[in-house]
Amino acid sequence: MAEFLQFAFSGLTVGAVYALVALGFTLIYNASGVVNFAQGEFVMLGGMSTVFLALAGMPLPFAAVVAVVVAVAIGLVLHRFAIEPARGAGPVTLIMITIGASIFLRGAAQIVFDKRFHSLPPLFGADPIHFGGAAILPQSLVVLAGAAVIVTLLWAVIDRTLLGKAVIATAANRLAARLVGINTRRIVDFSFAVSAAIGAIAGILVTPITLTSYDVGTLLALKGFAGAMLGGMGSAFGAVVGGLLLGLLEAFSAGYISSNYKDAVAFLVILAVLFMMPQGLLGRAQVERV
Amino acid sequence: MARNHIVAAIGIGASILFAASHQASAQIKIGAVLSVTGPASFLGDPEKKTLEMYVDAINAKGGVNGQKLELVIYDDGGDANNARTFATRLVEEDKIAAMVGGTSTGATLAMIPVFEEAQIPFISLAGAVQIIEPVRKWVFKTPHTDRMACEKIFADLKHRNLTTIAIISGTDAFGKSMRDQCVAVAPKYGISIAHEETYGPRDSDMTPQLTNIKNGAGVQAVVNTGFGRGPAIVTRNYRQLGITVPLYQSHGVASKQFIDLAGAAAEGVRLPAAALLVAEKLPNGDPQKPVVVNYSREYQQKTGQAVSTFGGHAYDGLMILTQAMQRAKSADKAQVRDEIEKTKGYIGTAGIVNMSPTDHLGLTLSAFRMLEIKNGDWTLLPDAGS
Numbered sequence: 001m002a003e004f005l006q007f008a009f010s011g012l013t014v015g016a017v018y019a020l021v022a023l024g025f026t027l028i029y030n031a032s033g034v035v036n037f038a039q040g041e042f043v044m045l046g047g048m049s050t051v052f053l054a055l056a057g058m059p060l061p062f063a064a065v066v067a068v069v070v071a072v073a074i075g076l077v078l079h080r081f082a083i084e085p086a087r088g089a090g091p092v093t094l095i096m097i098t099i100g101a102s103i104f105l106r107g108a109a110q111i112v113f114d115k116r117f118h119s120l121p122p123l124f125g126a127d128p129i130h131f132g133g134a135a136i137l138p139q140s141l142v143v144l145a146g147a148a149v150i151v152t153l154l155w156a157v158i159d160r161t162l163l164g165k166a167v168i169a170t171a172a173n174r175l176a177a178r179l180v181g182i183n184t185r186r187i188v189d190f191s192f193a194v195s196a197a198i199g200a201i202a203g204i205l206v207t208p209i210t211l212t213s214y215d216v217g218t219l220l221a222l223k224g225f226a227g228a229m230l231g232g233m234g235s236a237f238g239a240v241v242g243g244l245l246l247g248l249l250e251a252f253s254a255g256y257i258s259s260n261y262k263d264a265v266a267f268l269v270i271l272a273v274l275f276m277m278p279q280g281l282l283g284r285a286q287v288e289r290v
Numbered sequence: 291m292a293r294n295h296i297v298a299a300i301g302i303g304a305s306i307l308f309a310a311s312h313q314a315s316a317q318i319k320i321g322a323v324l325s326v327t328g329p330a331s332f333l334g335d336p337e338k339k340t341l342e343m344y345v346d347a348i349n350a351k352g353g354v355n356g357q358k359l360e361l362v363i364y365d366d367g368g369d370a371n372n373a374r375t376f377a378t379r380l381v382e383e384d385k386i387a388a389m390v391g392g393t394s395t396g397a398t399l400a401m402i403p404v405f406e407e408a409q410i411p412f413i414s415l416a417g418a419v420q421i422i423e424p425v426r427k428w429v430f431k432t433p434h435t436d437r438m439a440c441e442k443i444f445a446d447l448k449h450r451n452l453t454t455i456a457i458i459s460g461t462d463a464f465g466k467s468m469r470d471q472c473v474a475v476a477p478k479y480g481i482s483i484a485h486e487e488t489y490g491p492r493d494s495d496m497t498p499q500l501t502n503i504k505n506g507a508g509v510q511a512v513v514n515t516g517f518g519r520g521p522a523i524v525t526r527n528y529r530q531l532g533i534t535v536p537l538y539q540s541h542g543v544a545s546k547q548f549i550d551l552a553g554a555a556a557e558g559v560r561l562p563a564a565a566l567l568v569a570e571k572l573p574n575g576d577p578q579k580p581v582v583v584n585y586s587r588e589y590q591q592k593t594g595q596a597v598s599t600f601g602g603h604a605y606d607g608l609m610i611l612t613q614a615m616q617r618a619k620s621a622d623k624a625q626v627r628d629e630i631e632k633t634k635g636y637i638g639t640a641g642i643v644n645m646s647p648t649d650h651l652g653l654t655l656s657a658f659r660m661l662e663i664k665n666g667d668w669t670l671l672p673d674a675g676s
Contacts (some may be wrong), residue, residue: 006531011499017494115331116518119551126554128530135497135531210494211519211551214328220494233590255498259487260461261496 007255008248011208013140013209015247016147017043020202021224022231022239023151024195027206030234031191032169034083035095040197040221041109045071047212048109051118057200068200074105079189102217110215122208139208144275146205150198151240158236167191171234193285230270232283233237246270294517299540316361318353318621320345320611321386323376323401324415326392328368334393336601337415339593341390344608354615362386366382366397366485373397377404387621388504390607395463395598402429411614413607415600418467422650428588432606432640433599434564434657436515437475439480439541442562442658443513444472446671452510452536456485456503456629458496460516461548462540465491468515484509491520497527511535517542522551536560541658545598549666560671562658564599566639568668581637602639610636610643653672 020200021039030201049067054060082097089097124138158164166171169177170187178184203212231242246266253265273281322341325334346363353359362384364376373392380386381404388411392398395418402421405412412429414421418434446456461471465488476483485506487499499561503512512535514524521543528537537559539548544563551557565572569582585605586597613636614629615621633652636643641657660671 003505005497006501010495014495110327115335116547117522119552119553126526128532137530179508206494211522216492251495251498254489255501259489259502260500263490 003255005132005134007251009134009136009140010242010255011248011251013137013143013206013247015227015244016143017202017206017210017220017243018223018227018246019240019243020147020150020198021220022144022153022243023236024199025224025228026236026239027154027191027195027198028188029228032079032083032099032188033091034219035091035225035233036078036083036195037098037221037225038078038105038217039097039195039199039224040217040219041102041105042075042217042230043203043206043220044109044212044214044217045074045105045118045196046200046203047207047216048113048118048203048214051120051198051207051212052113054120054247064204065088067204068197070204071196071200072193075192078196079192082190084185089131095187100275102221106215106217110242113214115214117211117213118207119211120207137209139205140250143202143205143209145238146201150201151236154198154236155196161211163190178265226267229280230273232280235280235282238282240278242280245281302403317358318388318615319360319362319384320608321377321380321384321385321389322363322391323366323380323389323393323397324363324391325368325397326363326365328366329403330368330394332598333415333600334365334368334597334599335568336589336593337604338390340589340601340604341608343592344589344605348612354386354612355619355621357621359612363391364395367396368397370394370396370400374400374404374600377401381405381408381410382670384435386410387613387623388615388626389413391604395421395438395467398431402426405429409627410623411415411611411630413611413630415603415607417464417548419471425648425650428627430610430645432604432610432638432643432651434541434653435471435651436464437471438653438655438658439468439562440472440475441479442655442660443538443540443560444476444481445655446560446660447538448479448480450511450536450641453480454508455483455511455513456486456506456509456516457483457486457513458487458489458499458503460491460518461488462491462516462520465516465520469538470543472515489516489520489524491518493520493529496520496524497531500524500527501529501534504531509522509535511538513538513540515540515542519551523547525552525559527557541599544661546596549663549668554666556663556666559663561661561663563661563668564602564640565659566597566599566602566656568670569597571668571670576651577637577642578639582639585639599639606636606638606640606643609638614647648661 010194026037044066049070050063053063122139123142128135166182166187170184174184227243227246228239231238249266250262324337345359349358366373390413392401392414395416398414398416414431417433419437421431459465489496514521521539538562541562544567554612565578566582569586572579589597600666614626618625618629633645639652643652645652661668
């Protein structure tokens with residue numbers, strides 16, 4: 001039982017980060033149809049900017065806020081100067097653009113920051129909490145709580161505000177949304193900004209546990225994308241479920257089966273799910289209207 | 291691609307134009323292919339700085355045998371394919387007299403055939419034992435091997451009467467190679483490996499693996515082979531789970547950064563490392579002390595960065611090469627090769643080098659020092675022998 005709890009908490013912590021990255025994927029995909037592979041770079045930017053602003057003498061909470069602002073600004077620039085001008089292009093071209101942007105951001109981070117690993121001090125110390133025989137870092141709970149708050153806030157905005165309705169409308173049919181007077185470009189801007197902010201916050205929260213460096217984004221983008229696919233591309237709730245599930249799968253297969261094959265096991269399960277339910281666990285089936 | 295062709299064309303044109311002047315200037319060309327950028331840049335960057343620094347210093351003193359050194363450095367970006375292309379260019383276009391560098395084992399192995407065929411002395415800066423085993427006529431290396439690191443750790447375990455261990459290794463080239471070497475030499479030291487776990491080089495949580503090790507019966511110590519971020523997370527997770535048996539890390543984490551990243555969790559961790567890391571802490575009678583103290587002071591002064599063992603390997607490579615040239619009284623490739631092989635009693639940053647026709651590394655286990663992390667700093671442990 002103790003090891004089960006230990007594995008579960010390990011999986012949930014890592015999964016929460018995958019979930020937030022997957023959520024970023026989903027938001028941008030919904031608003032613009034773009035699969036943004038630069039999503040992992042926002043996580044890197046959040047962590048690395050905070051580390052370097054703090055090193056420059058800025059108080060930590062302030063540094064964290066500025067880091068989120070930096071990530072949001074870069075998200076907006078990415079949309080306005082890379083995605084928007086190529087709006088008429090096909091999905092493959094758009095994916096290429098985001099991969100290019102991700103390589104560019106990584107390269108720039110290597111120069112602007114450095115190539116080393118960095119950490120941040122945890123919010124509530126590094127002494128583990130013992131619970132049912134498992135040892136849990138307080139920061140893991142912070143990550144989980146942070147993810148819960150972000151998901152709730154996002155749900156409230158999307159579901160309960162006019163802005164949220166506009167996002168849903170843009171996602172459903174861009175042309176129709178424009179016809180009823182929604183500034184769809186602003187809405188896509190908004191989705192890029194929110195995705196960047198979510199990524200950056202995830203990066204800041206998780207850095208005390210997982211450390212950060214200029215190249216942490218690549219793997220996170222891949223895992224977040226897998227989580228989003230597993231949950232169903234386009235479903236925000238699915239993204240969260242998919243991300244958490246992926247984290248749990250990895251932890252349990254590392255613990256119970258073999259650490260050699262943990263990534264293989266996780267991806268096998270994803271393959272199996274997608275074979276059986278091509279639209280993902282919670283995705284809507286794609287209906288082509290003729 | 292088109293641009294590369296143009297650059298190549300300019301390069302060829304330039305080399306034809308200046309071929310005559312090259313002959314006239316009578317410089318000794320030393321080639322280097324280093325991973326200055328890319329994932330191994332933390333190795334290649336200090337190597338490049340070190341080579342540039344000391345080639346300048348040697349030239350300021352009049353060069354070698356009255357000839358100035360000219361350094362030709364290419365950056366392979368951590369890609370072994372690039373390394374091989376640059377190696378060919380160094381041989382055919384730059385016409386180098388000798389080669390220092392090959393940052394990674396992969397790059398080195400890719401370049402060996404080129405230099406063997408061209409019969410150019412090649413001193414590699416990479417770790418794996420495969421570079422010098424079997425012995426190749428033109429290939430040498432300066433860093434300790436991962437097998438030596440395993441042997442040093444096992445000697446220390448034997449000294450403490452700990453014989454049943456668990457190994458947790460990274461699945462990157464370094465972690466895997468060292469794990470294989472450790473498994474191979476374990477019986478020689480009477481060590482039995484009761485449990486094995488792995489993690490990916492980019493994994494961010496190793497508590498599931500460590501939970502299994504914690505529950506493994508009879509494990510008396512844990513050895514982690516890997517470098518970069520993995521070992522720092524393993525160390526943190528190790529303390530998080532409250533595992534009490536001793537933890538050994540490899541020479542791959544022998545930098546101050548590891549202590550910074552692992553924080554308080556690093557207390558009590560032991561690892562083998564080169565003397566360079568504890569330069570100022572070495573006892574005064576230590577023959578390596580003047581060399582390592584000088585190198586680390588000069589490097590820090592020049593670059594403003596903390597010294598790393600990797601730059602030290604480049605220093606050793608350049609010094610072994612230039613001293614061989616001095617003994618040969620020429621830069622003739624065959625003569626220099628013979629003299630490198632005759633290197634005896636060279637005191638470098640990695641240890642005291644005694645090469646022979648059967649040993650193109652020339653270091654013994656005494657080159658490694660056993661360190662323990664105490665109060666956030668390295669402490670030197672007494673030698674447990676071999």
